[in-house]
Amino acid sequence: RVSYQRGDETVADGDVLAITVDAADMAVTAVNTPAHDWAFTGFTWTGNDEDGYTAAVANYVCRNNETHTATVDAGPTVAHTDPTCEEPGRTVYTAAVTAEESLDGREHSEDKTVDIDPLGHDWVLPPAWTWESHEEDGVTVYTAATAHFACRRDSDHDRDLTDDYLDIVTVPAACEEDGSVTYTAVVTFNGEEYTDFRTVILTGSATGHNWVFTGFTWTGSDAYGYTAAVANYVCRNGEEHVGTADASVTAVRTEPTCTLPGSVVYTAYVSAEASLDGREHSEDRTVVLPALGHDWSEWVVVREATYNVPGLERRVCRRCGLIEEREFTIVPEGHRKIQFTNMNGMHYVVELLDHERAVFHNSEALDWYENLPLTFRIVKYSTHEYDNYVIYANRQIIAPNEDGSYTIPAGSEYTVITVTGAKDEETPGSPADQTPGASAGKLSFMDALAAFFQKIANFFKNLFH
Numbered sequence: 001r002v003s004y005q006r007g008d009e010t011v012a013d014g015d016v017l018a019i020t021v022d023a024a025d026m027a028v029t030a031v032n033t034p035a036h037d038w039a040f041t042g043f044t045w046t047g048n049d050e051d052g053y054t055a056a057v058a059n060y061v062c063r064n065n066e067t068h069t070a071t072v073d074a075g076p077t078v079a080h081t082d083p084t085c086e087e088p089g090r091t092v093y094t095a096a097v098t099a100e101e102s103l104d105g106r107e108h109s110e111d112k113t114v115d116i117d118p119l120g121h122d123w124v125l126p127p128a129w130t131w132e133s134h135e136e137d138g139v140t141v142y143t144a145a146t147a148h149f150a151c152r153r154d155s156d157h158d159r160d161l162t163d164d165y166l167d168i169v170t171v172p173a174a175c176e177e178d179g180s181v182t183y184t185a186v187v188t189f190n191g192e193e194y195t196d197f198r199t200v201i202l203t204g205s206a207t208g209h210n211w212v213f214t215g216f217t218w219t220g221s222d223a224y225g226y227t228a229a230v231a232n233y234v235c236r237n238g239e240e241h242v243g244t245a246d247a248s249v250t251a252v253r254t255e256p257t258c259t260l261p262g263s264v265v266y267t268a269y270v271s272a273e274a275s276l277d278g279r280e281h282s283e284d285r286t287v288v289l290p291a292l293g294h295d296w297s298e299w300v301v302v303r304e305a306t307y308n309v310p311g312l313e314r315r316v317c318r319r320c321g322l323i324e325e326r327e328f329t330i331v332p333e334g335h336r337k338i339q340f341t342n343m344n345g346m347h348y349v350v351e352l353l354d355h356e357r358a359v360f361h362n363s364e365a366l367d368w369y370e371n372l373p374l375t376f377r378i379v380k381y382s383t384h385e386y387d388n389y390v391i392y393a394n395r396q397i398i399a400p401n402e403d404g405s406y407t408i409p410a411g412s413e414y415t416v417i418t419v420t421g422a423k424d425e426e427t428p429g430s431p432a433d434q435t436p437g438a439s440a441g442k443l444s445f446m447d448a449l450a451a452f453f454q455k456i457a458n459f460f461k462n463l464f465h
Helices: 445-464
Strands: 017-021 028-032 038-048 052-062 069-073 077-081 089-097 108-116 128-136 139-149 159-163 167-171 179-189 192-202 211-221 225-235 238-254 262-270 281-289 300-303 311-316 323-328 336-342 349-352 359-361 365-368 374-379 388-393 406-408 415-422
Touching: 038 089, 038 108, 052 089, 052 108, 128 179, 128 192, 139 179, 139 192, 159 179, 211 238, 211 262, 211 281, 225 262, 225 281
Parallel strands: 336 415
Antiparallel strands: 017 028, 038 052, 052 069, 077 089, 089 108, 128 139, 139 159, 167 179, 179 192, 211 225, 225 238, 238 262, 262 281, 300 311, 311 323, 336 365, 349 359, 349 374, 374 406, 388 415
16 A cells, blocks of 8 residues: 655555655655564453353454554353252353464463353142041041142152141031031241142031011002012021012002092012912002092183173083183273264263263263273264264274174274264265164263263162172
């Protein structure tokens, strides 16, 4: 490799030959480079204690130039000793170079030892148990138990532990279950307790139930009826033992009326043969059916109410035919103005029906109630050329009632009542299709005045009667 120098530039050295070029005359000078003088510095390993070491190299550095380094493959070799249950093992890795291989002409070596913990025993757990027993009156009796702990790695390490003092628990016979005797063996191994047991069933020792009746359980509700029931029993030997027997259910129904309640009586019954205690039992459950109440028709007005006379309403029960009546009155509410006037120079007296003010003259205004109709009759008190008359309410003709009176419906609007005379089918000043009213008898002024005072007398008579 050749390097150059120009001017004051520094020229790097080469591995074999360096040539210096003078900038002025471009002279070339050859320089000999000395040989390496290697020194061994140690080994570099590839791997670790856990995963093992797979390679190693010997490292060298040149004494002439520390930037010059080199390596030589150094193995390694491996020597392995397996661990046992109680003894540790090890793996020894050796990195080495011979004198011939070494760059400094000397042999070098280095060991790495990785210790392996003892494996410990690989016990078969739980242990296998062997029980010692004999027979007494046909019943097995256990006296001792031995636990065998086997090591999977070395059978010479197996151990046996025996319990000669067994724990014995006797369970008395129950209603449905035979009694039993349980033997329990306990041994301690490596700080842990191990147990095993044997249970001997005392066949045929069950006592059977001693049932007592406690009541019925019903299926259903008052609203939807009861469809089934069961008789309940508890055993005197133990309250945790319960039993049931199906019961028959019958129902007797009494229908309610409009005013009287009815009922449904449900009876649960279990016979002595079906009962667990050998006795018959029964129970009644009564559901009251409320009275239906009357199924009333709508109220029908039999007599209309007037200002002074109450009306009468009636309704009938669709179920039992009972008739109920009630009076009703109309409470005056609000006020409206009703103005009476005339046409054709006509003079008349207004007779109010069912009202404290009996009569008044035309061209008067009346304060009336919004929720009451006004019924009146026209009475003539002087002779004039018209034999018939027509009644208008706000310019609309109103027809007379059967008795010749007129009715203004309830309402809140201001109403003008106009009375006009007519001597033929066509009313002067009115449309030709207006219908004339009923003929009215002619009264003298004195007769009308007498009628007016008679009305007043009748009013006070009714007021204080």
